[in-house]
Amino acid sequence: MLDTENTDQFEEIALEDQARLVLGGCEGWPLAPVIDWLISKDSRFTDPAEFLKALCNSLLNVGAPLDRIRLSFRTIHPQVAALSYIWESNRTEIETMQIGHGFKDTEAFKGSPADTMMSTGEPVRFKIADIDVSKEHEAIQDVADTGATDYLGLPMLTSTGDVHNMFISTNREAGFTDCDIQKLKRLSQHIQAKVELLATQRLAIALLDTYVGKRTGQRVLDGQIKRGQGEEIQAALWFSDLRDFTLLTETLPPEDLLELLNEYFELVYNSVTKYGGEVLRFIGDAMLIVFTAENSSTGCLYGASEGAFSASEMAYKELEEINARRKEEGKPVFNFGVGLHEGTVTYGNVGAPDRLDFTVMGPAVNRTARLESKTKELGRRRLMSREFAEKLSKPIESLGFFNLKGIGEKQEICAVAR
Template sequence: MWNNQPIIDWISREGRLFEDPVALLDGLMATLNGNGFEIARMRIALQALHPQVAVWSYTWDRQTGARLREVTHSIHESNSYFGSPIEEVNLHGKPVRIRLAKINRADHHHVVGELIDMGLTDYYCTRVTFSGNRWCVLTIATENPEGFSDDDVERFEALLDQVGLILEIHITKRIAQSLLDTYLGTRTGKRVINGQIRRGDGETIRAALWFSDVRDFTVLTETLSADQLLQSLNAYFETVEGAVREKGGEILRFVGDAMLIVFAQEDGDTSETVCERAVAAAQEALSALEITNTNRVADSLPPLKFGVGLHYGEVIYGNVGGAHRLDFTVMGVAVNRTARLETLTKQIGTPLLMSDVLARHIAAPTVYCGEYPVKGVAEPLKVHALESAMSTHSENRQKG
């Protein structure tokens, strides 16, 4: 008579303490196989709550151990999913058992043939039920020439409730982290989930700051349909996000068509490092938008333009708000100056301007544009632009 107690004990004492699902799966498989199972491959498909990712798929095999694959939403419209055992289990909720060594592969979904090519002889796919009418799909396969015995399957099914407990903990935590990353940003989301949640919690940091907004946005709202306007905004946001993420920046806030972005000076960073990253990200975003605009014009849509103000300084990074609605943001005079710099891009006629403070921390030559009095700042702002941008701007004006 088989005994699952050692596996249940491991789950309740050790398995539940793992922070990383990949490490958990490695430990679980070592425990299962060490207690009489002969499982060569396991896959756990957890439904994500993420704008790009539909499924977090964790797969373990003897050769590579556990690994994570993020599967996009398009999977549910693909031939890899239609007609597969996983789709059948999702639709009907009943387990699927396929004795791989005893079937005609032509009668089954192509994924079954792929399992046979791996040398697997038996396959079992089932749901693991969570609270709130949610579930994940879990599959196991073996290389044993005899396949799984009926006792193996029954014994495994008896463990699903215990396995489900720790999987639900992990998927709940991962969804929470994913939502925080999506709506607050990776660094900010991590601070919140680690407990920095009380009003007034915060710290003083040094950072390169970015403020940008779309040119002629009012005109766009009056001339484009709602769908076209949303598509236009998303094109702009996506262009900026791609450049900013690559350079280590974080979008902290959307304000209509405006964006507040932080390149925080963290351990190992210098003031020069974060300022160079901010400038490089701005240049890349502006260049990338030119490509986007080529496609927009071809689709009879107006081109998008935006201005960027960059500054470097000290800000308070933390929680503000009411008792029941908080915002994690940056505050301080440096933020106001950054926004005012962006406003000056319209007056000076170049899309990228920076403070004299930031200009001193980058290697690229800049042009001093002058001192400009702005609202809310006691002293006039000393404004710089990239020399290369101003040269191009001057040439274009002469051609015009």
């Protein structure tokens, strides 16, 4: 429960008393060196875990009675609603926790200190040595199990109205003094802007990873956002397309169509990312994927091609299991074709001045898509160029030379030997 014996522990204090806190005139450890560190270049971090570790080291250096700090903030991500970073004095590494959507409806959250702070925007304190822990929320019981004698929760209100939280506990027998609490509250006010910046950076990374992919997202964050800016890379390319998509759109209810599409996209995504591939774009029911030489197991184009081929093997194996389940559930099954090619592509920015797309371009991309379109005509769900096939250790057969739309000369098309 909230410590009610010292209700003035969270009240604002006079300016002269605040100055004493900062300058170290108050009893115990001085806050000023920590604030000096916060405004120095030594506190410039882009990783919340590294920032928290450095902050805790700075606090320990001045004698602050800390044994555990948890820093939590909300984020926007399709699978993660919040991130927590946990420092403990007896561990060298920061623990990172990802909290899924719907956490507010769980018993672990309802009635917890975090719930209280998010609802009220006010600090909370639990002097564990003076309360019956068995009657408290499980979060307090968990903290008590670490040996903590005092537990302090400090909310940090952001400029957008969100509330980030910092939870601090000590194992010191006497717990926190009133002066400790005022200093820690003051500290939370000083780090509020920095934590908000770190949370914004995490948000930007999460959104870019989700919507444009990690490789592209990192380049955007690195400032490669000028139209026409790009680089040539060696890559294996994958283009896949869902079979009979037009028929599916005409016959399936919208929710069933979306469910099927998402299952197809997830299947391919899981397969290609396991082997170093990155989905560059979804084009309706099609997917353009790149396997770069630098991200391959061997660091060369041979490894990238092997990775792309192995990903297709995995995807088709998983497809059989998915379709068997869908059939049992009375749902329509699905299939897709894959074109595989390799070569040099231009990876960069194209578009209008205020609306850009970061993608791969070049003849190799067009040829990969044309190979996929031939899968229907040749009755093979996976086709590859001769250049790609020569990079594989698998037995490959040539299906002959064919005209591909937009390509002047006939091209040799290969497939896995039957």
